[in-house]
Amino acid sequence: MAIASPLPAPFETRSTCPYCGVGCGVIIEHDGRRISGVRGDPDHPANFGRLCTKGGTLHLSARPENRALTPQLRASKHLPRENVDWETALDTCAATFARVIREHGPDAVGFYISGQLLTEDYYVFNKLAKGLIGTNNVDTNSRLCMSSAVAGYKQTLGADAPPACYEDLELADVLLIAGSNMAYAHPVLYRRLEEARAKRADVKVIVVDPRKTDTAREADLHLQILPGTDIALFNAMLNTLMWESLTDARYIAEHTNGFDAVKEAVRDMTPAAAARICGVPEADIRQAALWFGRAKGALSLYCQGLNQSSHGTHNNAALINLHLATGQIGKPGAGPFSLTGQPNAMGGREVGGLANLLSAHRDMGNPEHRAEVARLWGVNEVPATPGKTAVEMFEAVGRGEIKALWIACTNPAQSMPDLNAVRAALDNAEMVVVQEAFANTDTIAYADVLLPASTWGEKHGTVTNSERRITRVNPAVPPPGQARHDWDICVEFARRLGKALGREELARQLFSHDSPEAIWNEHRESTRGRDLDITGLSYAMLAERGPQQWPLPEGESVGRQRLYADGRFPTADGRARFVVTPHADVHEPVSTAYPLALTTGRLRDHWHGMSRTGQVPRLFSHVEEPLLSMDAADLARRRLAPGDLAEISSRRGKFIVRVEASDSVRPGQAFMPMHWGSQFMRGAGVNALTTPAFDPYSKQPELKAAAIEVKPVQLPHRVVAMRLHADAAQAARLTEALKPLMQRFDYATVTLAGRDDTLVSLRGYAAQTVPDAVLDEIDRLLELTEPARVMRYVDARRRVEKTARIDDGVMTSVCLSGETAAADWLKSMMLEGASLEAVRPWILAPVSSPPQGSLARGRVVCNCLNVSENEIRADAAAGLDFAACQAKRKCGTSCGSCVPEVKRIIGLATSASSEAARILPQAA
Numbered sequence: 023m024a025i026a027s028p029l030p031a032p033f034e035t036r037s038t039c040p041y042c043g044v045g046c047g048v049i050i051e052h053d054g055r056r057i058s059g060v061r062g063d064p065d066h067p068a069n070f071g072r073l074c075t076k077g078g079t080l081h082l083s084a085r086p087e088n089r090a091l092t093p094q095l096r097a098s099k100h101l102p103r104e105n106v107d108w109e110t111a112l113d114t115c116a117a118t119f120a121r122v123i124r125e126h127g128p129d130a131v132g133f134y135i136s137g138q139l140l141t142e143d144y145y146v147f148n149k150l151a152k153g154l155i156g157t158n159n160v161d162t163n164s165r166l167c168m169s170s171a172v173a174g175y176k177q178t179l180g181a182d183a184p185p186a187c188y189e190d191l192e193l194a195d196v197l198l199i200a201g202s203n204m205a206y207a208h209p210v211l212y213r214r215l216e217e218a219r220a221k222r223a224d225v226k227v228i229v230v231d232p233r234k235t236d237t238a239r240e241a242d243l244h245l246q247i248l249p250g251t252d253i254a255l256f257n258a259m260l261n262t263l264m265w266e267s268l269t270d271a272r273y274i275a276e277h278t279n280g281f282d283a284v285k286e287a288v289r290d291m292t293p294a295a296a297a298r299i300c301g302v303p304e305a306d307i308r309q310a311a312l313w314f315g316r317a318k319g320a321l322s323l324y325c326q327g328l329n330q331s332s333h334g335t336h337n338n339a340a341l342i343n344l345h346l347a348t349g350q351i352g353k354p355g356a357g358p359f360s361l362t363g364q365p366n367a368m369g370g371r372e373v374g375g376l377a378n379l380l381s382a383h384r385d386m387g388n389p390e391h392r393a394e395v396a397r398l399w400g401v402n403e404v405p406a407t408p409g410k411t412a413v414e415m416f417e418a419v420g421r422g423e424i425k426a427l428w429i430a431c432t433n434p435a436q437s438m439p440d441l442n443a444v445r446a447a448l449d450n451a452e453m454v455v456v457q458e459a460f461a462n463t464d465t466i467a468y469a470d471v472l473l474p475a476s477t478w479g480e481k482h483g484t485v486t487n488s489e490r491r492i493t494r495v496n497p498a499v500p501p502p503g504q505a506r507h508d509w510d511i512c513v514e515f516a517r518r519l520g521k522a523l524g525r526e527e528l529a530r531q532l533f534s535h536d537s538p539e540a541i542w543n544e545h546r547e548s549t550r551g552r553d554l555d556i557t558g559l560s561y562a563m564l565a566e567r568g569p570q571q572w573p574l575p576e577g578e579s580v581g582r583q584r585l586y587a588d589g590r591f592p593t594a595d596g597r598a599r600f601v602v603t604p605h606a607d608v609h610e611p612v613s614t615a616y617p618l619a620l621t622t623g624r625l626r627d628h629w630h631g632m633s634r635t636g637q638v639p640r641l642f643s644h645v646e647e648p649l650l651s652m653d654a655a656d657l658a659r660r661r662l663a664p665g666d667l668a669e670i671s672s673r674r675g676k677f678i679v680r681v682e683a684s685d686s687v688r689p690g691q692a693f694m695p696m697h698w699g700s701q702f703m704r705g706a707g708v709n710a711l712t713t714p715a716f717d718p719y720s721k722q723p724e725l726k727a728a729a730i731e732v733k734p735v736q737l738p739h740r741v742v743a744m745r746l747h748a749d750a751a752q753a754a755r756l757t758e759a760l761k762p763l764m765q766r767f768d769y770a771t772v773t774l775a776g777r778d779d780t781l782v783s784l785r786g787y788a789a790q791t792v793p794d795a796v797l798d799e800i801d802r803l804l805e806l807t808e809p810a811r812v813m814r815y816v817d818a819r820r821r822v823e824k825t826a827r828i829d830d831g832v833m834t835s836v837c838l839s840g841e842t843a844a845a846d847w848l849k850s851m852m853l854e855g856a857s858l859e860a861v862r863p864w865i866l867a868p869v870s871s872p873p874q875g876s877l878a879r880g881r882v883v884c885n886c887l888n889v890s891e892n893e894i895r896a897d898a899a900a901g902l903d904f905a906a907c908q909a910k911r912k913c914g915t916s917c918g919s920c921v922p923e924v925k926r927i928i929g930l931a932t933s934a935s936s937e938a939a940r941i942l943p944q945a946a
Contacts (some may be wrong), residue, residue: 043362045487091503159411174338201327319355
């Protein structure tokens with residue numbers, strides 16, 4: 023008898039995570055065709071094997087169900103796209119772009135690209151626009167997240183170069199975290215901070231944030247300022263440092279310029295004055311300044327809370343002023359450290375992939391820099407006319423100035439501010455080309471041409487993380503279908519466009535690259551002698567020695583860990599510059615009509631527009647639907663209770679969403695995550711409300727602050743439909759089929775749940791009776807039309823209907839119409855595989871509420887180990903502390919992202935028990 027050969031061990035390929043700018047190394051497990059697993063790379067210096075919940079589930083998103091697989095083209099606007107071959111798609115793009123350029127000039131086209139592209143992809147797009155076409159209209163979604171950090175570094179230190187490194191998290195005595203919920207947005211770095219605090223009890227953490235986030239709750243001092251008042255706070259801290267003689271006079275004199283002007287500017291911004299502006303105690307401002315000024319090493323960490331502002335550049339500069347005034351830069355445990363939001367926003371800046379930049383941190387406005395790049399590329403000139411930045415670009419599309427727009431690897435129909443205007447602009451364009459890996463983003467609907475691209479696990483090139491560390495990205499599997507690499511698509515289009523424009527020879531010369539390495543070598547040469555010189559690096563070195571930090575010039579063997587240790591800066595005189603930063607209010611203050619201050623931010627387990635994380639059911643377990651968080655008193659004042667539906671409106675848009683009471687926001691404020699868009703809710707998402715106002719220096723929009731109103735709505739006609747699938751492909755098809763039905767309701771969501779199996783849910787609420795045709799379509803999609811497998815209860819008088827499908831004694835589909843009170847209980851029952859006998863009495867009974875005493879499992883707090891909030895509360899009620907709960911449940915022992923919340927839940931439960939114990943004897 024033949025003995026079956028054992029299955030081959032999976033192959034392993036080293037790469038990086040495609041989410042935030044931490045740049046974690048990952049090891050991809052695969053069989054050469056399909057990705058089967060992922061784990062952290064223990065040898066990568068960014069994460070040493072750690073991964074967050076998002077990174078740890080990457081393999082679950084590496085499926086073909088939601089991928090763009092074939093080029094598509096439509097004959098005219100609003101007709102369905104049809105599959106075509108690559109030649110037809112690229113020839114059509116080239117012909118249209120060439121016609122627009124001939125008829126209207128090169129500035130009538132634009133390219134909007136992404137911090138998720140690899141450095142090599144970025145480089146060829148930049149070269150295409152500025153070298154071949156002759157327009158600077160190439161910008162990136164990094165404009166929405168990092169451009170104020172770039173401008174702040176350049177105004178003060180002279181170059182876009184974060185001077186600190188990750189090791190400084192472990193060496194600092196004081197860490198000032200401003201506008202960043204690190205515990206959610208950069209969880210792997212936050213783990214390093216937690217470990218540092220555990221080892222050194224004297225480390226102080228100050229958090230500046232309008233919300234009481236998990237990061238803020240664990241801080242030694244939380245400065246819960248009013249939105250947009252960061253500059254007043256930092257200026258008051260500088261005022262205190264001067265009064266307390268905590269500035270470094272020698273450092274200021276030898277290494278900086280402009281201090282006298284700043285000193286005069288902050289003279290009247292005392293802690294008392296700032297307290298009135300910021301809404302925080304004067305003593306807390308003084309305490310923050312004293313800790314910062316007396317520290318041996320003071321490290322500041324900041325992200326979108328500072329950047330996404332109409333004065334974001336000055337937010338950054340005011341913080342950097344504190345470092346320059348105290349000499350807290352260029353030494354271990356010190357420096358202003360911008361935490362990058364995207365995996366390769368840094369690499370895009372390195373190659374000049376923004377409208378105001380050129381290769382190797384050269385400035386578009388500098389004639390010498392333009393001439394240098396022209397010589398490097400072998401062109402007569404690089405255009406001098408400023409290009410359109412992100413907001414300006416879409417405004418120009420809306421006006422008809424930009425007629426053809428190429429969008430690569432980003433989702434502006436969800437991520438841009440003032441989304442109604444952006445979507446109208448996309449409708450107005452003569453041609454919108456979308457180069458995208460996923461087939462279900464909000465922007466796909468506006469694509470006249472869809473070009474399928476490769477993505478994580480399939481790409482080959484480099485990325486640069488927040489600490490200037492370059493890592494090789496290696497492919498584990500080939501792209502599915504006809505998807506092609508981003509650089510390859512760009513190069514092939516450039517060659518065809520050159521031919522269509524009569525510049526065939528120039529295009530051949532500019533785009534002779536046949537591999538990512540060839541592109542990277544050209545980029546490397548452009549850095550020679552620049553602040554980010556990497557002429558000593560090569561693909562071979564990165565493969566042999568692992569990730570390397572820049573600068574690493576020719577002749578050196580290791581990159582520089584920290585910058586400016588010698589006090590020399592890349593400015594004309596070698597000195598850093600203090601910048602006068604006057605306090606300014608947010609662009610859109612609250613008013614009588616819009617009395618609430620809205621801020622936006624991130625969830626722990628989702629990333630950006632959810633094109634990838636939205637495919638992973640378990641990542642919905644922590645927060646399963648879009649919610650607006652408000653103070654309980656503000657809800658009550660509007661006659662709203664937690665869980666109610668409300669209409670949220672600003673001067674630009676409105677939608678309906680469920681509200682929750684939260685102590686994380688102050689009275690008069692509200693918060694909603696950025697992730698939810700039209701793929702998961704009825705409406706465009708929170709950016710339908712945000713303002714397109716932007717910072718005058720960085721052109722970064724004010725996505726963090728808008729004035730809104732919240733009003734209750736009554737939607738009595740309700741439907742909840744759920745289907746459990748063991749097959750991921752079937753679940754994906756059902757999800758996409760249900761999404762159009764959201765438009766038939768006034769409020770609707772389509773979300774996922776589950777771990778091994780996928781539960782797809784549609785919730786739809788309406789002011790008017792839901793048409794029978796909609797209910798019939800839901801029944802069809804959920805396979806509730808086979809009498810032999812279906813149980814149904816109908817109360818025609820009350821218009822209540824309950825329908826369930828039973829397969830092998832287990833409920834696999836359910837639709838509730840009219841009353842939906844039992845939906846959460848049923849969801850838990852389905853996910854737990856409850857038998858028919860457990861639910862039959864309820865399905866066939868007239869009652870709509872769940873059975874007496876039944877309880878849904880509740881929110882999953884630890885996604886890695888599937889531990890729910892109710893389980894943690896039960897442990898706390900039984901007297902278990904954090905350590906005992908962790909020992910029992912293992913929560914927080916994998917990625918650790920849930921640790922702050924587990925501690926908080928146990929702390930609240932313990933406090934409640936103590937209070938009850940104190941009150942009971944008194945009552946007796």
